[in-house]
Amino acid sequence: MNKPLRHVWLVIALLFVLLFTSTTYFQVFAAGRLNADGRNSRTLYNEFGRNRGPIVVDGTPIAWSEESDDTYGYLRTYEPGGMYAPVTGYYSVRYGFAGLERSLNDTLSGDADSLFYQRIADTLSGRATQGATVELTLDAEAQQVAYEALGDRRGAVVALDPTTGEILAMVSTPSYDPNQLASHDTGAVTQAWSDLNEDPERPLSNRAIAGDLYPPGSTFKLLVAATALDSGGYTKDSVIPGPGTYTLPGSSSVMNNHAGGGQEPCGPDDRSTLQSALQQSCNTSFAMLGVELGAETLQAKTAEYGFGDRMSIPLGVTPSRIGSDLDDAQLATTSIGQYEDRVTPLQMAMVAGSFANDGVVMEPNLVRSVRTQDLRTVSELSPQERSQPLSAANAAQMREMMVATVEDGTGSAAQIDGVEVGGKTGTAEWGEGRPAHSWFVGYAQAGDRKVAVAVIVEEGGYGSQVAAPIAKDVMEAVIDQ
Structure with missing residues (x-):
């Protein structure tokens, strides 16, 4: 081979090496970075060109994909959007995912490992690939009742089946219309996003499981009572102190017995039974009881209920908590649901559910099943026991x-004719000069049908007047089916 041809051959060989090297780099080593780059329109069109699976409640889709006449291929649609938005979240070409659209993205898009054989079958049969169908545990009637009962107030409702952990209702208000964020009109989407994020009512927050969390107020007395029973030193008939006022240990601060400054004692000679103290929601009784039990005992019991734990339902749940390194004054205030106590409505529904389930806390879940487009079941809810903080006898x-509290106490507005209803109201102080939050936590059962519920209405005032009637409506919607 002469010298000029040899030079040409070397140049060609070098070009092939460079071509091979650059192709390998971009297709293998840089693929992840390039696919994740927001400027990569091909990745964007590929993602939104998929036929995502529907999200279903009681057999009816509440989120699904429709073919669109633009370059994206499919448009995500939500109906009724606002009622389910805190659960479904949104699927936006501009702002990505939220809610179940995010936590179950691989399943809904069809990319999950569990759908591998379905993808192979679709390819071999020439059938267009569709993501899996996700069927939720939500009860459509209970969800609607809860949504309408909250109305335009800020708050949340969680209802669950205490025997399975299935979440039957999860509502957070005010809500938003996810269709505005799913639109392919990026200008309109940008404006909607700006409006939602600037709204002081925080419609994008799921108040049922996240956000800033809430002081539980007197609903926390359920946990103190459960701790006392589990200690072995108390029964519901145990007589405990309940003076009209209580000077906090090591402090000059004085706790009044009832919200609003009431100083009446809980019973004759400043004493009452544990049951009577719960019926009357006596602050001094539970503050003194909490101090007697001790911080470590109370913290251990709340931990058994899930305080401090991160949960996935599969939405991420912010852990509930109480303060640490408590002195006796702080412990007294903690024991009536104030100081640094912060909880989610889901956590409090789990607490109520344990009493209706012989002391057992079940793992909460929103997903009943996942199915392929040819109706093959990929996964199905299998109820899992999370913990047993109480014996069946103490439950x-x-x-x-709790039944006595509803029948002849602060929770009377939650009564349902012919149904066993137990509960506890709460009026949680949270800000100087601000109205208190309104709470109700409880359960209802009739025959084999059971439901546990937690209701919070921000700045709603007395739980007996505001939250309890909402809880009644939701429990009735479940029990009457």
């Missing part, structure tokens, strides 16, 4: 005390 005592 029965808790039910008796």
